[in-house]
Amino acid sequence: MSGLFGRTLREAPADADSANHQLLLRSGLIVQLAAGVYSFLPPAWTTLLKIEQIIREEMVAAGSQEMRMPAIQPRELWEESGRADSYGPVLFNLKDRRERTMVLAPTHEESVTDLFRKVVQSYRDLPQSVFQMQTKFRDEPRPRGGLVRVREFIMKDAYTFDVDDDAFQLNYLAMRQAYYNIFKRCGVPVVAVQADSGAIGGKQSEEFIFLTEIGEDNIILCSSCGYAANQERAEFTRSQAAGTVGDLEEVETPGVTTIEGLANFLDIPAQSTAKAAFFLVDGQPTFAVIRGDLEVNELKLINALDALEARPLLPEEVEAAGWVAGYASPIGVDPARVIADPSVVDAGGLVAGANRVGMHARNVTYGRDWTAATVADIGMAQAGDACAQCGGSLEMKRGIELGHIFKLGTRYAEPMDATFLDSDGERRTPIMGCYGIGVERLMAAVVQANHDELGIVWPPAVAPYDVHVVPLGGSDEVASAVAEVESALSGAGLNVLVDDREERAGVKFNDADLLGAPLRITIGSRGLKQGQVELKLRQDSDSSSVPLADAGSSARDALAAIDRESSLIAT
RNA sequence: CGGAGCGUGGCGCAGUCUGGUAGCGCACUUGACUGGGGGUCAAGAGGUCGCCGGUUCAAAUCCGGCCGCUCCGACCA
The missing domain is CATH 3.30.930.10 (Bira Bifunctional Protein; Domain 2)
Structure with a gap:
């Protein structure tokens, strides 16, 4: 090392x-x-x-x-x-x-x-x-x-x-x-x-x-x-908007340019409004209509129109198209330029813009008051929406x-x-x-996916090193035990990192935890007195002692065990 | 590309407001002590303060421009 x-x-x-x-x-x-x-x-x-x-x-x-x-x-x-x-x-x-x-x-x-x-x-x-x-x-x-x-x-x-x-x-x-x-x-x-x-x-x-x-x-x-x-x-299922269809009528809404403001001003839910969003789709100004509580998904928009790219229209481009930002209405717009989400097609009697500053229209109804060349799902799914497959709540x-x-x-x-x-x-x-x-x-x-507060916890299959050997102390007996273990591990086909630095135990342990080899083997004079070395799996908090001569085979067994285990839990 | 932040030794940071000796912790080198969870002491090495220009007797610090990096967004496997 x-x-x-x-x-x-x-x-x-x-x-x-x-x-x-x-x-x-x-x-x-x-x-x-x-x-x-x-x-x-x-x-x-x-x-x-x-x-x-x-x-x-x-x-x-x-x-x-x-x-x-x-x-x-x-x-x-x-x-x-x-x-x-x-x-x-x-x-x-x-x-x-x-x-x-x-x-x-x-x-x-x-x-x-x-x-x-x-x-x-x-x-x-x-x-x-x-x-x-x-x-x-x-x-x-x-x-x-x-x-x-x-x-x-x-x-x-x-x-x-x-x-x-x-x-x-x-x-x-x-x-x-x-x-x-x-x-x-x-x-x-x-x-x-x-x-x-x-x-x-x-x-x-x-x-x-x-x-x-x-x-x-x-x-x-x-x-x-x-x-x-x-x-x-x-995809998601749109909630049912309660809307009764009445006669189209205009209502003054001074200074109200957002859905939230409109809902508050008229004291109606956002679901009862229609929102207009303007995009440049492959160079064509496009009028997208969706229910007020939903957002337009640009990617769905692109796909629905079989287009390559889309971006929101700039304010001057909106004006040039003859649309009134904040008070835009699909009524009177060339249907070829309009794309509608099913949420506004299925619901009758929505509040939409009236195409004049300060004015909105009530009871705007698809088919009667306006139509769109394209009706397609252009809504952005959000948490809490209903699953299109089973009706469950989406996360x-x-x-x-x-x-x-x-x-x-x-x-x-x-x-x-x-x-x-x-x-x-x-x-x-x-x-x-x-x-x-x-x-x-x-x-x-x-x-x-594999770390804790101390460092990486490599899955054995992709670990840079299989075993991190930590010698403690510079005595000859430790050195020869390390050499013996290293050769046994290498002989078993394991990739070994030996921390041969003259560092204190704490430094070596912390670096071993940080580097995250699946198995650590600690070799110190304390254990060697009993002829033993210490094995510790990175994923475990406790360690075990094995005879020096068994280090190689024990290491291989321990690694094989967690490899099997991890391949069972990962999906 | 829009918004925000940062750039000072290998890493983390202070110093910038209020111009005047470049500083701290870690890491690094040497020596001694120490020795099982980031030690102690002593002595060291290492910095064009992102770059260019300006102001000034004097710029890390003030002014202008540029560059780089990070985060949010736009965009994008």
Whole structure:
């Protein structure tokens, strides 16, 4: 340990917020170079290699072949798929000496699709499943949380190609199961949730989420039926709004520009109002209508309109569109520009704006007073809403996305003209899937899920060291006992860290707790008088003594026991 | 990109308001004592006070600009 590259810190650097970030820094495992850019020192690298190996084994077991694609890619490849712009700001651009623009790849759908069209010709070559462990580069707008969101990271990314949807399902389910196995073996509990596919594209996707308060995603969960979805796509049942339909009438509402103000002014519940929200959707001003007590989910809006991007309209743009902020009404608006949530379509007699400053309208009713070209779920699910599956009460929790699996369909194969010749002689487009895991992020989650107030408590499967040997005192008998134990442990195939520093016992114990090897063996003259050494599991508070000669076999037994145990409790 | 905060030795911080010797704890080096849960004593090494410019006899401190990092949001696997 005296020769270890890296040192432990008694105090965590001030920049670190979460437990995993603080512990990774304090234990000397990672060092930051720039925002979202880290070095991984020898113990961290050992753990990352172990995590990679677990992933590798599970991917191979699921029928995938490991390969390797380039990180530097010509930008034209990205223009072919149409993502040069949509992925835009996240792409690291650089120029080679011939002034050709290259990008550092943030993901590899384009490259693998390019490979497919160069390598695969026939249905006889399908199905295919390939994966790689590879460094990705993403110029994130805001790196955060230590290793949780970084700009350079190792991703295990896998890609599948199938002749049709049915065949694809087999690959997808195999990957899904492999993901559960991977996270379980790493000691991190996860829940699979329905998600939006985001910039990757495609039709369906599931995220594997580690639920933790330091997560950056909001997850909607139903404890009654098990429904789980990212908030950005979670469905929910709208509560019934009591609304009787009367005649349309205007009411003066001076200075009332918010739903809350309106509800107070008229002494009605927010559910009895309709809210207007204005967005620029793929360059088109769009009038979204939703019940006053709900919020618009921009992602659902984008998906409902089959659009690429949306943002709130600026005040001057609202005005230019002829809409009156605070008093906007869907009445009289070109229905082609209007999208309505079912909450306002099913409810009659709502209070909405009257399109004049200081005026609202009562009994506004869909179908009679206004219509929308699109009626779709554009509501944001919140804690307490009713589950769309079973009616139970939804909860919301924070979580970290550790893995994401996507059904891509023909999103890439089609624009990039990747096809194969089917058995009937027809040229067809393959159904693709892609499957990603952030390796360093997974390590951060392992630490977050396995620590106490003293330090990391590594699950044996991914621990940098299996055994932390603490010699106490500098006597010859201790030194020879340490040598004997070390050789017995190494002979048993265990990775051993010997604290050979001239430090006091307390310093060594504290560092052992911080570094978190599953098993600690203390060797001091006190025990050696009885011919014994002390074994202590990091996860336990008590220790036991064993004869010096049995140290190797006892260590192996103890580690095997907790490995079995942890694989039983992690889900 | 909007909002907030921070930048002084490896880590944690004080000093800045009110300009004048760069300081504390931990860590590090050497020696002695000590020796089973972050020891004691002694002697040391280590800092362009983020960078550039300005004001001033004099700037860590005041002024201007820039850069970096963190957090909230926007965005994003």
